[in-house]
Amino acid sequence: MILVTGGSGTVGRKILRRLPQDTPVRVLSRSGTGVPERPGNPFEVVRGDYDRPASIHAAMAGVETVFVVTCDPCRPWQDEILVEAAAAAGVRSLVKLSALAVEDQGAHDLVTRWQRDNEELIRTSGMEWTFLRPRAFMTNTLGWARTIREDGVVRALGGTTRNACIDPRDVARAAVQVLTSPGQHGRTYALTGPEAISPAQQADAIGRALGRPVRFEELPPHEALAGLCRRYPLPVAQALLESAERQHAGAKTRVSTDLAALTGRQPTDYLTWAHDNAHAFGATGLRTLTTAA
Ligand SMILES: NC(=O)c1ccc[n+]([C@@H]2O[C@H](COP(=O)([O-])OP(=O)(O)OC[C@H]3O[C@@H](n4cnc5c(N)ncnc54)[C@H](OP(=O)(O)O)[C@@H]3O)[C@@H](O)[C@H]2O)c1
Structure with missing residues (x-):
């Protein structure tokens, strides 16, 4: 039994659509x-909240592997x-996003320190682990x-700074490969897209997918912070700004071959992603079939 957490989220939903029917x-x-449905062999959906430990302990019963x-x-x-409940239930392995x-x-921003701490928590848990x-x-x-x-128009920070961003469908493909194949303990996978591109280039790609121009306007940092604060608590918003500064310094341009080595597929490029999601940006006409996948 695999327990998928975050199964209603960006990556988890896509994993659920790709796991073998008989798993x-x-x-x-x-x-x-x-949470998507699986006709024929429905998913067992359990209500649980990390802030209600008893619900997490109950969810772990009989589980071999958790997608975290x-x-x-x-x-x-x-x-x-989560880690305590998994260990107590005798879970064998954790695959962490x-x-x-x-x-x-x-x-050294808050979000990165938190993810590093979480990896360490899992690495020292006694269970097998894989990090995506x-x-x-x-x-x-x-x-x-x-x-x-x-x-x-796109109004964003760092219009010319580049990031080797990845299609979450590719993250899900990597996760499914790890969840369904042996020999994954102790492995880490760096998952990137095929190229590092900038917000201005992304705006241009969306325009090409829509068949009409999308222009880019640089947002001053204080306006970017105000926008982030509308969506996140202040410490997280500040961490995201720090992250943007690292992008400005060129820290996010490395392209990895791990996805291709793991899945046998080349990563999806941003223009393809933009075409597949053009309806979200206002494209009219038929919705691309791959969009929801
Ligand atoms: N976005 C990026 O660019 C990026 C890049 C690298 C890594 N990441 C990492 O990816 C992870 C987020 O993945 P995602 O984007 O696929 O998720 P997401 O779309 O943000 O969805 C969040 C998921 O977490 C579940 N959740 C939230 N609070 C919960 C709680 N208290 N108890 C139980 N479940 C809870 C939600 O489930 P319900 O609402 O159904 O309960 C939902 O499925 C984060 O760890 C982030 O750091 C993100």
């Missing part, structure tokens, strides 16, 4: 909303609750959809 899968979710997604750097005890920033020597370390998700740029639809 027994339990999905942890606070509400169950957003935690999301709140301001609540690090959630990670401890981490972040590539943990490998950046110069990264993706660079930024291409889906983060869905946050630009409203201004693209309304004004044909």
Whole structure:
């Protein structure tokens, strides 16, 4: 039995759609909303919340492998609750969705320190482990959809700074490969897209996918921080700004071959992702079939 946490989230949903039909899968979710269905061999969806330890202990019963997604750097005890519950239930292995920033020597922001601590927690847990370390998700740029639809513009920080961002569908492919094949204990995978590109280049790619120009406007740091504070607690917003500064210094341009070595597929490029998601940015006409995958 595989327990998928974060199964209603960006990566988890895509993992659930790709796991073999006959694999027994339990999905942890606070509400169950957003968890995909699997006709024929339904997922066992259990209600659980990292802030309710008993619910996490109950979810672990009979589980061999956990796909670990935690999301709140301001609540690090959630990670401890998950690992403790897994160990107590006799779980064999943990496959953790981490972040590539943990490998950046110069990264000391709150989110990166939290992910490093979580890796250490798992590494010393006595269970087998594998770490998936993706660079930024291409889906983060869905946050630009409203201004693209309304004004044909992307307003963002660091227009010319580059990031080897990855399609979360590729992260899910890597996760499925790890979850379903032996010999993964102690492995870490650096997961990137095929090229490092800038927000201005991403805006241009979205414009090409839409068939109309999308212009880029540089956002001053104080406006970027104000925007981040509308979506995240202040410490997380500040961590994201620090991360943007590292991107400005060129820390996120490395392209890794781990995804291709693991899955046998080349990573998806941003223009392909933009075409597949053009409807979200206001494209009219038929929705691309691969979009939801
Ligand atoms: N975005 C990026 O660019 C990026 C890059 C590298 C690494 N990462 C890492 O990826 C992870 C996030 O993955 P994601 O983007 O796939 O997730 P996501 O879309 O942000 O979704 C969050 C998931 O976590 C679950 N969740 C949240 N709070 C919970 C709680 N208290 N108890 C139980 N479940 C809870 C939610 O499930 P329910 O709502 O169903 O309960 C949901 O499925 C983070 O660790 C992040 O650091 C992100």
